[in-house]
Amino acid sequence: MDIRSNPGEDAELCLEVAGPEKEIFFDPENTKAAILTCGGLCPGLNDVIRGIVYFLDDWYSVNDVIGIRYGYNGLSSNPFSPPVQLTKEYVSDIHMSGGTILGSSRGNPPVSLMVDNLLNMGIDMLFCVGGDGTLRGAHEIAKEIIKRNLNISVIGIPKTIDNDVPFVYRSFGFRTAVAMARDALECAHIEAKGAFNGVGIVKIMGREAGFLTARSVCASGDVDYCLIPEMEFPLHGKGGLLEHLRRHLKKHGHHALIAVAEGAGRHLIGDTGEKDASGNVRFNDIGKFLKDEISKAFDSWNEVVNVKYIDPSYLVRSIPANSEDNIYCADLARYAIDAAMSGKTDMMIGYWHGTFVNIPFGAIGSKKRMTGDCKLWMAVLSSTEQPIDWW
Template identity: 55%
Template sequence: MSDKIEFQIENLGVPKFKSPLQLSTVRGDNIFTFISETDKLVFDTSLEGYSQCLANNEEPSCLEKAGPRQNIFFQSEKVTAAIVTCGGLCPGINNVIRGIVMALHYFYGVKRVIGVPYGYEGLNPEVGHPFVELTPEKVKDIHQFGGTILGSSRGGQSVSTMVDTLVSNNAQMLFAIGGDGTLKGANAIGDEIMKRGLDISVVGIPKTIDNDVDIIDKSFGFETAFDIASPILKDAHNEAHGAYNGISIVKLMGRDSGFIAASASLAMPVVNFVLVPELDFNLYGKNGFLEILKKRLEAKHHAVIVVAEGAGQHLFEKDDVVTDASGNVQHDDIGLFLKQKIKEYFSDVFPVTIKYIDPSYIIRSAAANSSDSVFCSSLAYQAVHGAMSGKTKFVVGKVNDRFVYLPISAVVSKRKKIDLESGFWFAVLQSTGQPFSIK
C-alpha cells in the first residue's frame, strides 16, 4: 500500500534495568500487566483495510501500545527529568505537569524533576529564566487552576543551545507539552540528541485546544473548551431572543479546524449557523450567508451565529501573510468583520440588534473539567512509561480509543480538519438547519 503510514518509534538503546513497578507478566482479568514490545495495535481497524492487506500480502500498519515495560532503559533513581510547556494556554496543562511529576516520583522513584520556565526560552541560558524544582508537594494542587505554573512562550530557540542546556543540567528526559510548533521543536531537539549520541529521551504530549493534531482521537483540553463554551451559547441565544430581529455572534477558537465551534453547537443546540475554516462561504448572492440570515430573521426574528476564528479568511483582502512567533498564520478578526457586514447589509433592509461575544481567552485559561482531568493524568503516566523504557521522539495519545505511542513526525505532517461529508458535520447541519452550501 503506497499510503501506508509507518509508526516505528526510535529507541535510545536496549532496556537493561528491571522496572521498579510490581506488576504481573501474566495476562488475566482485571490484572495490570507489563506491556510487551510485540503487543501491537492495528491502526486501520476496518474490514476494508484488513482485506486490502490480505490481498496485497502485507502486514497492516501497527501502533506501539502505551504502558509500562518490564525492562527500562534508565536507572530511575539517577534520572533528572525536565518539563516544558509552550504555545497558547489550554485547559489541563497543569494536570499533565502534575501527572508527570507524580508518575516519575511514585512509580519510578525519580528524585529530581525540573520545570523549564516560559517555553523553549527557558532552555536558553542567555534569556535568564531560572529552572523550577518540581516535587509532589509543589504540584499536588495545581490541577485546580488553569494556565501553566511554568509559564509559556511562542517561538523557537537554537536547537544546539537547548540540547547544551539539557546536557549541562544532566537531564535524561524532556517532556514537551505543546502543539504543532512545539512538537516540531521537540523532534528537532531529538534529532540533535541522536546526532550527538546522547541518552536523552524526548517525549511530546500534544496540546492544542483546537483538537487539530492529526491521527489521535482527541487532544487534551478540547472537551473542556466546548464544555465551557456551551453555556455561553445559551446566554448568547437569550440575548438574541430577547430582541426583535436580535443577532448574537460568538467567536470561538479554531485557527485551522472548527471542532470547538461545531462541538459546542451540538452540545448546546440553540445555534443557527456554524462557520468553520473548512467551509467556504460567500456573504452575498441568492444563496450567500447574508441572504440566508435574512430569511432566518424573517421566519424566527432571532439568530445565533457561531464562528471559528479561522473561518472566512478568504473574505479579507490580503497582500501579505503575517505569522506569529510559532509560525502560525495570524488571521483577521472574522467576528468583528461579520458584525460590520451584517450591520451594513441590514441597514437598508430592516433594523437588527447585534451582540458580539468573544470568550476565547476565558475558555483557554480555564481549569480542566473532570473528563479532561482524568485524560490528562493518563497521558502523563503513559508518557513517563515510554520515556523510562528509552523511547524517544514520540508522542502519546489515544487512537481507536487505546493509548499508543506515535512518532512525532507522523502527527505533525498535517492538521486534522472536519470532513464536511462526515456524519459529524451532517449532525451540525441537522442541529442548526443551515444549508450544506452557503454560496
C-alpha cells in the first residue's frame, strides 16, 4: 500500500499486517516477559498492561510477567523501586483506574546497562509503552541486543495523547482525551456566556501537533478560535486575533471561546530555555499569555472584557479510558504479544488504513503534523469563526 507519513513525502512502504504466526519462537513454559511505561500519563495505560498479562496467559500460556517500575529507570543500576510480579489477579481491575500501576518517568539510563539488567533478570521479551522518546529508547535497546546476538524481543506500543506518532492513525486514549477536553470547553463556554464580553480560554495538550485540540473543537461545536502549533497566527493588527476577537464580541452576543494547544504561539512567546529529563523544551504558558494580551488590548480600547482561563491538561490525561479505547488497548496488547512470541523485535504496533501493522522502529521517522489543507482542519474552519488565511 502507498504510505505517506507526512504530506509531500513520496516514500512507499510495504507494511506487514500484525497478527499471530503459524510458529512461535519462544517456549511458553520458559519465557519471561517484562512491561514498562514511560513519559506522560495517558488514558488506557493500565488497559494495555492488563491486556498484555491476560493475553500472554490466555493465548500463549506465558505466566511469568514482571512490571518494570517507573519506566527505563527501572532498568538502571539504582532503580526507584524493584520490579513487581504481574498476575491476572494482580491486574484484574486496574483498567478501571487512570494512570499506570507501574509508574512512569522520563530519561534513559545507558543502553548497555539496561541490556545487562534485562539479562540479569532473565527477560525474553520487553514491551515498551510510550511516546517517541520511549520508542527511540526501545530502538536503541533492540540494536544493542542484536549487536550482542541475544534472543530478547523488544516491542513498542505507541502512546501519545498528542496523536502524533507516524503510522498510528489514532493513539490509544486519544478519543477519551477528546471527550474530556470537550467537557472543559463546554465549561469555559458557559463561563464566557455568563459575563458581558466574556472570553473563555482552554489550553489543551499538544506540544508540536494540534490533533487533540482540533478534534476537541470539532466535538464541541461552540469554539470560535482554534490555535495550534502548526499555525503561526497573527496577534496584533487589523487581521490579528485581538482585533478579530473585538469584532466578534460586538457581532456575536458578546462572548467567545478560544481553544489553544500548549505548543501554539511559540512565534510570539518563545520557550523557557529549560528542558525536562527527556530533553523536551519547556514551553511558556500560551494560555496565560493570551489572557494577559486580551486584557491589555481591551483596556487600551477602554472596553470591558472578562477573560476566564482553564487549563485541564492533567485532568484530560489522567482519567480511565472509555469503552472504545478499552477495546483498542486490548487489540494493541494482543498484536504486540503475537509479534513478540513469533520472535519479531525492534518494532512497534501501528494502526494504518484501518489495519494493525508491524512497524520497524527505523521506519518511524518524524512526527505527524496537521496541514492547512487536511480534512480535519477543514472541519475546524467550518466549525469556528476564525479567518482562513491565518494558516
